[in-house]
Amino acid sequence: MEILDLENFLPYRLYRLADAVSREFAGIYKDSHGLTRPEWRTLSGLGQHGTMTATALGEQSAMHKTKVSRAVAELERRRWLTRTPDENDRRVEHLTLTKAGLAAYGEMVPLAKAFERGLLEELSNGDRSAIKTALATLEACLGVSHPERKG
Template structure:
């Protein structure tokens, strides 16, 4: 009797991971070409642009990035003068991070580009396919107790 095999190409976690990686790589061309950002820098930058001030720990939690990647991204954005650090008055070990005026300007430039990328990608699907995809993503997020607004 032959042992059971797992065809990875049909295994949902594998397919979702490959798809997410392909979409992420494709969008990376936009922020890499426009501003020379790495993926962790983009995620940190976009998170701060959306939420304003956050700690590095909160950014890591929100974006599912390891603290060393967040730390490197923060340092790179600070070096560009796109980010400021403000020590927490109650606990000096904590820093509140926020985009500078230059960082906000770059963020405001990137938002329409990101939305256009998403529109173009979803526009390649028919209305039924798009609705099914978005509904399926929402359902999986609910089953896995992920807040859809935080993914």
């Protein structure tokens, strides 16, 4: 009978690594501010782009719209963002970080970058660039970069 070596199976390894990295990284937003991952991504998207709609947020950060909806609701409750109704389309709301939201964002960005740097430092120069192109290739192949995501 043909067997599968799980520990060397790419989907499994990818998932396990991503999961470990993500848990590790969660310390930065969870322990310090009690954010969930969707909340962190929402904060991050708005910090980066200034103003976005919920739909745009979902696309940019690969989140299902229910996740976005709940994350936005929570950040609003904290008064880290505000909603502004769109002039032309009354279904749409434009989301923007408040001063408090920006402050939290500004505080976490350097920590996030340091975390990433810590990871990349472990890799040789060659592996560092190779992993980036490999990721890009697989992302393109899976249609992950700019699609209608479900996550």
